[in-house]
Amino acid sequence: MIARVYIQAAATISHQPVFGVRGFAASLSPLERGSELVQPAYKEYIDPMALRRMSKILRMSITSACEALRQSDIAQPRGIIVGTGLGCLLDTEKFLSNFLTLEGLIPPTSFILSTHNTIAGQISLNLSCHSYNITHTQNTLSFETALIDGLMKIEEGESPVLVGAADEHIPFLDTVAAEWGYTRLQLTSAASFYVLSGQASSESLAEVLDAEVIAGQNGTDESVISGFLERNGLTLAEMDLILSSGTAVKTDVKQMDYTAYSGIYPTASAFAFHYGADYLSSVSGSRYVLIVNRLRPENTGLVLLKSIEA
Amino acid sequence: MAAEVYVTGMGILSAIGNGVEENLYALLHKQPGISEIQMGKKRVKAGRIPLSDTELIKLLDVKQTPVSRTSLLGMAAAREAWGDNRLSPQLRTGLISATSVGGMDLTETFYADYLAKRPADFDVLVCHDSGTSAEHIAGYLGITGYINTLSTACSSGANAIMLGARLIQSGRLDRVLVGGTDALTQFTVQGFGSLMIYDSEWTRPFDDTRAGLNLGEGAAFLLLESQRSLEWSGNQPIGRVGGWGNSADAYHQTASSPDGKGAVLAMREALGSLSPADISYINAHGTGTPNNDGSESAALISVFGDTLPPFSSTKAYTGHTLAAAGAIEAVFSLLAIREGKVWPNLNFSNVIPDTGLVPVTEPESREVNAVLSNSFGFGGNNSSLVFTR
Numbered sequence: 136m137i138a139r140v141y142i143q144a145a146a147t148i149s150h151q152p153v154f155g156v157r158g159f160a161a162s163l164s165p166l167e168r169g170s171e172l173v174q175p176a177y178k179e180y181i182d183p184m185a186l187r188r189m190s191k192i193l194r195m196s197i198t199s200a201c202e203a204l205r206q207s208d209i210a211q212p213r214g215i216i217v218g219t220g221l222g223c224l225l226d227t228e229k230f231l232s233n234f235l236t237l238e239g240l241i242p243p244t245s246f247i248l249s250t251h252n253t254i255a256g257q258i259s260l261n262l263s264c265h266s267y268n269i270t271h272t273q274n275t276l277s278f279e280t281a282l283i284d285g286l287m288k289i290e291e292g293e294s295p296v297l298v299g300a301a302d303e304h305i306p307f308l309d310t311v312a313a314e315w316g317y318t319r320l321q322l323t324s325a326a327s328f329y330v331l332s333g334q335a336s337s338e339s340l341a342e343v344l345d346a347e348v349i350a351g352q353n354g355t356d357e358s359v360i361s362g363f364l365e366r367n368g369l370t371l372a373e374m375d376l377i378l379s380s381g382t383a384v385k386t387d388v389k390q391m392d393y394t395a396y397s398g399i400y401p402t403a404s405a406f407a408f409h410y411g412a413d414y415l416s417s418v419s420g421s422r423y424v425l426i427v428n429r430l431r432p433e434n435t436g437l438v439l440l441k442s443i444e445a
Numbered sequence: 446m447a448a449e450v451y452v453t454g455m456g457i458l459s460a461i462g463n464g465v466e467e468n469l470y471a472l473l474h475k476q477p478g479i480s481e482i483q484m485g486k487k488r489v490k491a492g493r494i495p496l497s498d499t500e501l502i503k504l505l506d507v508k509q510t511p512v513s514r515t516s517l518l519g520m521a522a523a524r525e526a527w528g529d530n531r532l533s534p535q536l537r538t539g540l541i542s543a544t545s546v547g548g549m550d551l552t553e554t555f556y557a558d559y560l561a562k563r564p565a566d567f568d569v570l571v572c573h574d575s576g577t578s579a580e581h582i583a584g585y586l587g588i589t590g591y592i593n594t595l596s597t598a599c600s601s602g603a604n605a606i607m608l609g610a611r612l613i614q615s616g617r618l619d620r621v622l623v624g625g626t627d628a629l630t631q632f633t634v635q636g637f638g639s640l641m642i643y644d645s646e647w648t649r650p651f652d653d654t655r656a657g658l659n660l661g662e663g664a665a666f667l668l669l670e671s672q673r674s675l676e677w678s679g680n681q682p683i684g685r686v687g688g689w690g691n692s693a694d695a696y697h698q699t700a701s702s703p704d705g706k707g708a709v710l711a712m713r714e715a716l717g718s719l720s721p722a723d724i725s726y727i728n729a730h731g732t733g734t735p736n737n738d739g740s741e742s743a744a745l746i747s748v749f750g751d752t753l754p755p756f757s758s759t760k761a762y763t764g765h766t767l768a769a770a771g772a773i774e775a776v777f778s779l780l781a782i783r784e785g786k787v788w789p790n791l792n793f794s795n796v797i798p799d800t801g802l803v804p805v806t807e808p809e810s811r812e813v814n815a816v817l818s819n820s821f822g823f824g825g826n827n828s829s830l831v832f833t834r
Binding site for chain 2 (some may be wrong): 242260263265274291
């Protein structure tokens with residue numbers, strides 16, 4: 136069944152000052168070197184006792200999930216669907232260090248909080264929400280695979296759903312990047328959560344027309360992009376903006392490397408999704424945004440957004 | 446009317462055998478795969494597969510290294526499930542794997558060297574993230590396109606099967622390899638140890654004296670096909686994925702609610718239009734921890750009442766294989782249908798007085814038309830699957 140899917144709310148915590156802001160797309164600047172995470176007042180969203188135990192990825196995720204639900208006035212989504220490339224790294228590293236160095240009893244907290252589905256699990260706990268709860272972790276395609284799951288849920292009649300993605304930076308990643316010879320990358324942390332619905336409203340930011348992942352193929356094969364647009368009855372020339380990462384798309388259409396704005400993290404395309412939705416809702420006359428995620432050359436993620444008026 | 450989802454291939458590598466037939470033999474002959482082994486600083490009872498990484502690389506003829514043990518186990522199971530099927534531009538083929546810790550087996554060895562300031566091999570870290578295991582397994586079989594990994598702790602494997610079935614029903618894929626894989630790691634052995642739920646004795650699911658789980662390693666995959674795919678491949682169905690349900694318990698980050706609310710919701714959703722009396726056998730999650738088995742028993746009584754069919758946990762055979770468990774037990778569920786057998790719950794002798802539930806303890810012959818398989822994870826992630834003839 137084909138269903139129409141609308142972005143009803145969006146919340147991103149990242150190195151950009153966009154949390155709770157609408158209409159930022161036209162005025163955003165690329166990140167400067169040494170930029171830092173712009174953190175909202177978490178205690179407005181999370182119980183201070185619980186907050187103390189939470190790592191960065193949990194704070195960012197729960198807060199942006201709550202904010203997206205608050206914007207759309209949804210208490211109980213029909214699904215909580217999360218994508219994360221590397222999961223809860225701070226707690227993973229802490230538990231590794233603990234059991235490798237401590238003798239005797241090891242505290243369990245960091246083990247409990249290290250699993251990938253801690254994010255979706257904690258959101259369900261916070262909302263006392265028994266709905267479908269899932270975590271996708273497919274490297275740089277983790278957001279897109281979560282998004283496709285959300286689109287399917289709405290097709291199945293389960294609307295609205297909460298779809299999001301998060302990854303956290305830890306200093307050890309800089310060590311690894313340096314060892315691997317990547318010295319110019321700006322590695323960042325971020326979380327983005329969206330309320331997707333089968334029903335449009337006056338609050339809708341944009342419509343999600345389609346999403347696809349193509350893993351394990353040479354990502355510079357441009358026929359993948361034209362095929363994706365063709366099945367939606369569109370061509371590259373009809374796009375108002377292309378948000379890309381990795382290899383740029385061969386086109387004259389206005390194009391932006393979104394990682395210059397988000398920094399590099401496995402689910403950075405979730406930032407592009409917010410940027411694209413904001414762009415379509417705030418730049419008049421714009422109709423289509425295409426996100427081409429080729430952060431890893433062998434994996435391509437494609438997302439097509441349409442403005443509500445178009 | 447939703448489209449049918451057929452199972453046409455199965456593959457498994459577990460502590461009780463390499464391949465479907467070896468696993469079947471062990472199930473029939475009550476041969477557990479758990480033994481006492483050394484994991485880092487700990488001596489534990491666990492279900493280890495008696496093949497080294499080097500032996501697996503040779504056996505599977507894997508060319509790409511570094512490769513994690515998690516990937517290698519998955520390749521073996523996926524290769525068996527795929528069999529001699531061929532890729533074709535006519536059919537959209539995908540792969541969904543599930544893992545809890547991905548390449549942690551390599552990462553923890555690296556990190557011990559790194560912390561001790563010994564020379565450490567940074568190259569193995571390319572295998573760390575969970576998604577790499579699915580990419581390696583798909584690459585090994587030449588599958589490209591929709592590749593995905595789910596990680597919801599102990600329910601991951603069941604969720605991979607559920608997602609695959611939904612992708613076929615949505616028309617996005619014609620066939621998909623779905624399953625899960627997890628290698629034994631110090632990380633998980635120490636983790637469940639820190640939670641005080643790793644039994645130092647043999648695990649005893651549903652027994653009143655149960656004191657925790659024994660971990661295991663392994664992988665299993667199913668090949669799911671749509672009607673259209675079946676017409677092209679000519680494969681004979683082993684069974685169907687008849688229903689699925691996932692629900693968050695939303696009770697506690699690690700413990701299950703005493704009444705098993707999330708489990709009840711997942712089982713009812715999976716039953717769909719079937720009635721509880723239609724289920725011939727239940728392959729329970731049954732980890733052997735006081736909390737899980739208590740909560741799951743309460744949930745089984747809520748859903749099935751007086752019509753509870755024969756049930757058992759097979760974790761005393763394989764150990765708890767975490768993200769692989771849902772997939773391994775899916776193979777056991779389909780074997781129950783194919784063989785007309787229900788599988789014994791090993792190490793059971795004392796009934797839990799509060800529930801009075803008695804699992805199957807011998808491999809009984811009976812007609813099996815529909816099997817319910819439960820997988821409940823950490824963080825209250827509850828999934829149930831129904832397999833039918």
